[in-house]
Every structure is written in C-alpha cells, then in structure tokens.
Amino acid sequence: MIPRALTWSSDARRLRILDQRLLPERVVERELCTIDEVDEALRTLAVRGAPAIGVAAALGVIAAFARAGVPDRAALLAALDRLAGARPTAVNLPWAMARLRRVVIVAEANLLDALAAEAERILAEDIAMCDAIGRHGQGLLPDGARVLTHCNAGALATAGIGTALAPVYTASAAGRRVEVIACETRPLLQGSRITAWELSAAGIPVTVCTDSMAAALMREGRLDLVLVGADRIAANGDIANKIGTYGHAVAAHHHGLPFYVAAPSSTIDASLFGGASIPIERRDADEVRRVGGQVVAPPDVPVENPAFDITPASLISAIVTDRGVFRPPYRFVEAP
Ligand code: MRU
Numbered sequence: 001m002i003p004r005a006l007t008w009s010s011d012a013r014r015l016r017i018l019d020q021r022l023l024p025e026r027v028v029e030r031e032l033c034t035i036d037e038v039d040e041a042l043r044t045l046a047v048r049g050a051p052a053i054g055v056a057a058a059l060g061v062i063a064a065f066a067r068a069g070v071p072d073r074a075a076l077l078a079a080l081d082r083l084a085g086a087r088p089t090a091v092n093l094p095w096a097m098a099r100l101r102r103v104v105i106v107a108e109a110n111l112l113d114a115l116a117a118e119a120e121r122i123l124a125e126d127i128a129m130c131d132a133i134g135r136h137g138q139g140l141l142p143d144g145a146r147v148l149t150h151c152n153a154g155a156l157a158t159a160g161i162g163t164a165l166a167p168v169y170t171a172s173a174a175g176r177r178v179e180v181i182a183c184e185t186r187p188l189l190q191g192s193r194i195t196a197w198e199l200s201a202a203g204i205p206v207t208v209c210t211d212s213m214a215a216a217l218m219r220e221g222r223l224d225l226v227l228v229g230a231d232r233i234a235a236n237g238d239i240a241n242k243i244g245t246y247g248h249a250v251a252a253h254h255h256g257l258p259f260y261v262a263a264p265s266s267t268i269d270a271s272l273f274g275g276a277s278i279p280i281e282r283r284d285a286d287e288v289r290r291v292g293g294q295v296v297a298p299p300d301v302p303v304e305n306p307a308f309d310i311t312p313a314s315l316i317s318a319i320v321t322d323r324g325v326f327r328p329p330y331r332f333v334e335a336p
Contacts, residue, residue, distance in 0.1 A: 002154075003018065006047065006055065006159060014066075015031065015059045015060055016032075017041060031063075038083060041056070042086035043086050049157020050157065053092060055158075057084075065115075073105075089231045089279060092264075126159040126264065132322035133264065136323075137167030137325065140325070141227075143176045145178050147168060148218075149195060149226070149228055150185055151228070153241075154194070156194050156198050162229075163263050168227070172204055181208075181222075182195040182196050182206055187288045215251035219255060225257055226257060227260045229241060230267050233269065234275050235332070236313055239313075244309070245309055247309075249315040259311075263319070264321060270333070275312060288303040289303055314328075
C-alpha cells in the first residue's frame, strides 16, 4: 500500500499529517490545529516535499481558523504571509498561499467556506497532477529499469502518489519490473529514511546507497536512468532540488544516462528566467554537524548547509509534468 503524507477530513475540517521526522523508526500521525503548529511542522520538516507543503499549509489554515474562528482580513493575510515564508525554495508554498490570498481579497460572505473550497481544490488538483505525471512518465521506464532517485519525491512529498516516484508506481501497476536505488540524501537522510520506507511499504524493490556511491554505480553499469523531483522550475528549465541532485546530473551526463525530472505544473515558476534567481534555503549548521544526535564535526569548524542546489537545463533530458513530457528547449506555456 502506498503511504499518505496527510489526511484531510472535509466535514470536520481537521488535518492530520504523518510526522516524517520520526520515520522509519516510528510511524506517528499528528493533528495540526493552529497556525503555530502548521508553521512549526513546515519549518522542522514534519511535513516536507514541495507539493505536500503547499497542500498542508492551505489545509492547515482552514483547520486552524475552523477551530479558532476567522480573524479579520489583515490577520488572515499575515498568517498566509507567515506560512508562505516558512520554506523559501519550493514555489508550491507561496503559490498555494497566493491562491488563498486571492480568496481573502475577493470573497464577500462565508470567508471560511470560500477558503476551504479553494484549499480542497488545491488538494484535489495535486492528487490529479501526481496521477497524470505517473501516466506521462511511465513510458520513460523500460521493463527492468534500475532507477536512481535522490531525496524523497514520492507519495510522502505530495498529497497523491508522488512526482518522481509516480511513474515508478504507475509502471509497476502496469506489470513492468522497476527497481529503485535511493540515495541516502545527506544531511537529513530523506532518501534512506523516507523513500526506502515508502517504497518498501508499497512493495517496490529498493536499495539504499550513500550519495557518494551514485557515480561509481553509474560507472559499473548498474543504473539505467536518474529520476528526481523539483522544488522550483525556472522558465528556461533549470531546476532546484535537494542538495546533491546537481552532482548526480553531472555524473549521469558523463556516463550517458538519461536524467529526468518530474514535477507538477505548480512547481513551475515562469516569473524566473533561470535557476540563478531561485532562492536557496540555508538550514541550521547542526543538521550537518550531527548525525542522529551524535557530533560528527568539530564544533568550531564552520559548515555549509544549503538545502537545495540548481541543476541547469542543459543536464536534463526531459521534464515530466501533469501536462506531458517536455524536452529541451523548454517552453512550458506550450504543449510538449
Ligand atoms: O527539504 P525537503 O525534504 O522538503 O526537500 C524535498 C525535495 O527536495 C524533493 O525532492 C522535492 O520537493 C520534490 S518533491 C515531490
């Protein structure tokens, strides 16, 4: 069974998330009841992955104000701005908050009902976009494909069946054999903790490797292609994704392997011409200094911790969205 990142109860307007900080050791669901709790869940990566954070923030606003009562419009807009800034790289978060912002500005009566309808549309659209990515992307995976992925771009990063993993699930459901090699994804280990757990739960063969092993596996002929998600896609096809993605793209190019990106249309930021303008989140140094609470670097040595990197369009073989498979030169406003 494919696990779910979040559960929304439409009648009661309650939001539960799977707390991804605890995987794979513990499977714990948490209810998010206030704007503070939603903000904390986003910042600490209890819920993470570009599409999932947009959907969770939208539903979280409804859950919080269904309990506390709707504040005046200025306070509502301030809450939306606060959540939009919780994580800077994935465009899905400000995109979802901008959709609610428009409702706050134009709705005349029953503001909470109008906001809930928009948040539920964002939820339904995300589920549908994941299914469409699966349908369009499955053709890129031949029978027996050995697929390298990085970070988690599966069901747990979305409201549906995932982005990069959607073609894997769809090809597998169609009877094709697909094997995933999940890069560990230092420093927070989304690959080994989350992707490996999710794929195992779904019955898809998965092997974990450290990030530094990927190039050697390519050289040994043990991989057929790379398939990753994205947190933001610029108009020219440059993409931001979890730190380490760029290195896999360079290695794939060197070894002549296809490098595919899968993401919903909500991840495309047509306002940015290229990847250089994408804001990169820099996170706490302790995420690098410690592994599982154990200190692994001297406390007085500076460390780098950019959470994402940019992969240029020139290294990307194709970008799969819910609208089809785009190949260079990328023109996302037109049909692929
Ligand atoms: O910091 P995270 O765990 O939110 O980063 C997630 C990723 O980088 C994913 O690969 C990306 O959001 C695509 S998810 C469908």
